[in-house]
Amino acid sequence: MKKGSLATIRTACKADKQAVSAEVECQNCGLDPICSILDYAEERSGVPEGVLLRRRPVSRGETIFRKDDPFHSLFAVKAGSFKTYIPRFDHTDQVVGFHLVGEMLGSEGMANGSYPYTARALENSSVCELRLEKLEDSGKPIEELQQGIIELLGKEVAFSHELIASMVHQTSEQRVAGFLSSLSHRLHRRGMPSQEFNMGMSRSDIGNFLGLAGETVSRVLTKFQKQGLIRLKHKRVTILDAAAVQQMATGLD
């Protein structure tokens, strides 16, 4: 089956919307640099069929890969959100990150050959999948693609370092403020609403991720609300004073 032009394929991303939350535009997606290369290559028949799987739905609670699964694909979140965590025997899972619309998932598995954590959908979501193993099987490594992956990984590393730097020292309020700020910025970067949005993850998940008790997260959030920085309605947050929140984090996104 022959694929259409780059533009045609890109547009098709928006086509059949289903009962999940808003999708990220392709040009705002973290996988896009790679997609573009593949689209381009595909036209010249340089890439085998089935390497790039577009927009597979994933329902809430479902996992797209588990810790120690052999690495096979990179994923991009097209809609919804995911948490990544390391399961532990005693059920005290360690949350290592949240992945929002337009963000990559699974790059960490590339080096060791297996995924270092489990990725679970926090809500009904959809993903694109880039089957790198199939690409390698084709025996036709693509230089541009490699460069794109290098960029992705580099950014991931930089992000992690920032995270460590900003997270290790701060008080609970700084952490939560930083977390909110980070969510908002990341959504904004992908062209999604960033003043009011849904926090798919539970208070415990946030606390686990930030190194705080779930109760503390709750306390801090209600305090922020009392201070007029945010408005809370269940899992829905409205950031009323972005500058103040940003300021409070000091470390920022």
Place this chain on the structure above:
Amino acid sequence: MKKGSLATIRTACKADKQAVSAEVECQNCGLDPICSILDYAEERSGVPEGVLLRRRPVSRGETIFRKDDPFHSLFAVKAGSFKTYIPRFDHTDQVVGFHLVGEMLGSEGMANGSYPYTARALENSSVCELRLEKLEDSGKPIEELQQGIIELLGKEVAFSHELIASMVHQTSEQRVAGFLSSLSHRLHRRGMPSQEFNMGMSRSDIGNFLGLAGETVSRVLTKFQKQGLIRLKHKRVTILDAAAVQQMATGLD
């Protein structure tokens, strides 16, 4: 000036030893996969002169790059150790990592085009430098090299995630134990003595990195010594009961 064979070059690494601490063998160095590729390529004249600079001495306190310097090179620590940190206006620098013998430095700069932190020698050290910009200038990108860099970055990402996961929750004792364990393992991996070694960094640096006060680090270390887990003499540590230290790090409840 024509270079010798791969074997000749490798051996030359050990040649003119100076007044710095023991060097890592090339085959134990993190840069080695890349070096090997370059050595091989070099023989076939595929790589321009001056891309790989071997064993430049760096004295204590010197920096090899600073935050926001434009990216130009990857470094490998051949001897000594470095700390990487983000300088802040108020002199409350944030230490983001320590780099021991045989480890890479600077890979995070590849994506954004500039180094995200400053790298400073903790003691008299030496480094190898891989000038990637020059390599790119040659207009002859090397596929194997790219693959090597992808591996490196992937490992870096995995390492960072582990770090975040392990660090955020734990008590001071777990963090310090983990830190000691990490140093020991990393030295061992590079073929260096791992039971007794030098901690080039100050207590405050360790604390800063671990998210603890320097005093707390000191207290925990002396406690470990009283418990017979380690022996302390200034900056020199001897790990007496590696198993117990390891056990303590991973959370024994």
Place this chain on the structure above:
DNA sequence: CGTCTTATTGAATTGTCTCAACATGCGTGG
């Protein structure tokens, strides 16, 4: 050999956790 930085140790303070009770929302099945 003296000075300056770094490390150790102590005492009081505070932030966050734990435990616990209660409230709220959500999904399931009636």
Place this chain on the structure above:
DNA sequence: CCACGCATGTTGAGACAATTCAATAAGACG
């Protein structure tokens, strides 16, 4: 569609771990 039950969120009080401030000791370096 409502009611129920369970998971999740909120709020309070006491416990404790780590911080801060401070005083002293020990090394490092010129």
